[in-house]
Amino acid sequence: xxxxxxxxxxxxxxxxxxxxxxxxxxxxxxxxxxxxxxxxxxxxxxxxxxxxxxxxxxxxxxxxxxxxxxxxxxxxxxxxxxxxxxxxxxxxxxxxxxxxxxxxxxxxxxxxxxxxxxxxxxxxxxxxxxxxxxxxxxxxxxxxxxxxxxxxxxxxxxxxxxxxxxxxxxxxxxxxxxxxxxxxxxxxxxxxxxxxxxxxxxxxxxxxxxxxxxxxxxxxxxxxxx
Amino acid sequence: xxxxxxxxxxxxxxxxxxxxxxxxxxxxxxxxxxxxxxxxxxxxxxxxxxxxxxxxxxxxxxxxxxxxxxxxxxxxxxxxxxxxxxxxxxxxxxxxxxxxxxxxxxxxxxxxxxxxxxxxxxxxxxxxxxxxxxxxxxxxxxxxxxxxxxxxxxxxxxxxxxxxxxxxxxxxxxxxxxx
Numbered sequence: 001x002x003x004x005x006x007x008x009x010x011x012x013x014x015x016x017x018x019x020x021x022x023x024x025x026x027x028x029x030x031x032x033x034x035x036x037x038x039x040x041x042x043x044x045x046x047x048x049x050x051x052x053x054x055x056x057x058x059x060x061x062x063x064x065x066x067x068x069x070x071x072x073x074x075x076x077x078x079x080x081x082x083x084x085x086x087x088x089x090x091x092x093x094x095x096x097x098x099x100x101x102x103x104x105x106x107x108x109x110x111x112x113x114x115x116x117x118x119x120x121x122x123x124x125x126x127x128x129x130x131x132x133x134x135x136x137x138x139x140x141x142x143x144x145x146x147x148x149x150x151x152x153x154x155x156x157x158x159x160x161x162x163x164x165x166x167x168x169x170x171x172x173x174x175x176x177x178x179x180x181x182x183x184x185x186x187x188x189x190x191x192x193x194x195x196x197x198x199x200x201x202x203x204x205x206x207x208x209x210x211x212x213x214x215x216x217x218x219x220x221x222x223x224x225x226x
Numbered sequence: 227x228x229x230x231x232x233x234x235x236x237x238x239x240x241x242x243x244x245x246x247x248x249x250x251x252x253x254x255x256x257x258x259x260x261x262x263x264x265x266x267x268x269x270x271x272x273x274x275x276x277x278x279x280x281x282x283x284x285x286x287x288x289x290x291x292x293x294x295x296x297x298x299x300x301x302x303x304x305x306x307x308x309x310x311x312x313x314x315x316x317x318x319x320x321x322x323x324x325x326x327x328x329x330x331x332x333x334x335x336x337x338x339x340x341x342x343x344x345x346x347x348x349x350x351x352x353x354x355x356x357x358x359x360x361x362x363x364x365x366x367x368x369x370x371x372x373x374x375x376x377x378x379x380x381x382x383x384x385x386x387x388x389x390x391x392x393x394x395x396x397x398x399x400x401x402x403x404x405x
Contacts, residue, residue, distance in 0.1 A: 014384070015391030020398040025390070027340045028359035034344075037254040041268050045250070045275045046242045052279050053237025116280070140281070140297050194305060 119201055121222035126205070127152055132220050134201050138194060145175055145189040145201075152219065154181040155205060162206045164214060165191045165198035172214060173198060177206070199224040231291065235282040246275065249292060253299045255341040256334050260303035261310075270306050274299040296338045300331065336397055343393035351386035354379055 015021065027033055115135045123130035130152035137144045147163060155161050160179045166172035175191035191198070203220040233241035250271060257270035277298050278285075285294060329337070344352055357363045357371060365383065369376040 014387050018391065018398075021391055021394060024336060024340060024394050024397050025359075027337060028344070028355065028390075029362075030337075031360060032258050033255055033337060033341055034356055034360050035255070035258060035264070037250060037271060038264075038268055041254075041271055042243065042246050042250065044268075044272050045246050046239055048272050048276045049234075049242045049279045050237050050239060052276055056237075138277070138280070139284075140294070140301070197305065197309060 117195060117224050119222045119224055121147075121201060121203070121220040123151065123220055124218050126217060127219035130220055132203070132222075134222065136195050136201075136224065141190075143175075143191045143194055145191065146186055147189055147203075148186040149180065149184045149220075152180060152184055152203075154183075155179040158208050160206050160208065161219070162204050162214070163189050164200075164202045164204065165193055165195060166200040166202060167198050168200070172200070172202070174212075175201075195224045231282065231285065231287045234279065237279070242275070245278075245291070245295075249295050249342075250275075251345045252292070252338045252341040253295055256296060256299045256338050257303045259329055259334055259337050260300060261307050266306055266310065267303070270299060270303045273302045273306070277302060292338075292342060296335065299338075300334055339394060339397055340390075343390050346393060347386055347389060351382045351389070354382040355386045355390070358383060 115137050117134075117136040119134040119136060121132040121134060130150070132147055132149045132152070135146040135148075137146075143165070145163065152161070155178075160177050162177045163175040164172040165175055173191055173193045176187075176189040178187050178189075195201075200223045201221070202214075202218050204214050205217045205219055206215050230241050230244050234245055253274050254267055254271050257267035257274070258264065261267050261270060274295065278295060281298070285291075344355060347355065353372070354368055357368045358365075363371065365376050365379045369379045372379070
């Protein structure tokens with residue numbers, strides 16, 4: 001970046017000579033500031049957005065055959081893509097249907113906000129009667145998770161439940177803690193990472209004072225995309 | 227702008243192009259400043275507009291769109307950069323994950339705003355500013371390069387600087403407020 005400013009001032013009234021603006025005006029010498037995006041990027045952006053919109057419209061027009069009351073499912077592959085790579089084909093997008101465990105979808109309810117993924121969580125041997133559905137939404141503030149729990153008993157005194165987004169059993173980020181002592185139901189959780197990078201969702205039983213790491217006592221688990 | 231947003235939500239091609247042409251340069255600059263890589267920045271731009279479409283239903287059309295796109299772009303750029311830097315073997319503990327990479331939120335916001343301001347200049351004034359500040363040319367040198375009188379260069383430079391100062395004055399206020 002150049003620290004020369006301005007090169008050839010025309011007069012002392014040049015407003016960019018105002019000392020308050022000098023640090024900002026100095027950015028004008030930063031080459032990165034003037035760099036133009038590749039000319040083909042506009043077409044890539046248009047194609048990508050239209051792909052999303054087309055996929056949404058196509059699925060909304062074709063409700064699931066087995067249960068028309070279900071919210072329409074928009075197949076979205078939210079996996080990271082290279083901008084130079086071919087975009088989702090319409091055929092591939094249409095293949096993703098509202099069925100199965102760990103459904104990865106974008107649900108567009110008429111009454112609520114858009115949900116990017118709906119993930120079913122199954123109880124483990126530590127909580128065989130438990131189940132949950134996680135509605136995952138990427139927001140400008142972080143990843144919002146509405147975890148609707150069923151059959152998971154209240155955490156014993158001195159313990160609590162903790163939800164995690166994980167890349168693997170070894171690498172995860174906490175999405176929040178809860179105890180369910182008032183009964184089960186829906187809990188709002190937030191995480192500062194995305195399910196694109198951390199697609200596994202688990203719930204562990206933690207001991208108070210046991211440290212910040214996962215106890216490894218997983219009571220529920222599921223994954224985006226099944 | 228409301229109409230553009232509504233048409234953008236519907237996937238209208240012209241609306242997508244309008245938003246890209248208005249904001250794509252600034253989004254690219256933010257992405258470039260965070261990732262330091264042209265290809266990654268291009269990827270970030272594409273993801274930014276796709277995410278904006280996905281979130282468009284929740285966007286309040288009464289709000290300005292540039293800060294909204296900026297926030298999406300910066301977050302996306304950081305995500306992409308972290309993905310690139312992720313170890314491929316051995317993994318890493320989340321607790322030791324490095325902090326937000328690249329320039330600060332305030333710095334990238336300033337970059338975004340300055341880029342937006344120069345994109346808002348008429349093309350002839352923009353070129354004079356570019357040659358002056360980036361290429362380091364004097365007014366006579368710019369005049370020779372562009373084949374126009376020095377007086378024209380000076381008048382274009384003067385107008386451009388006044389436009390830039392007006393467009394960027396709020397940044398100095400924000401700097402003061404942040405101290």
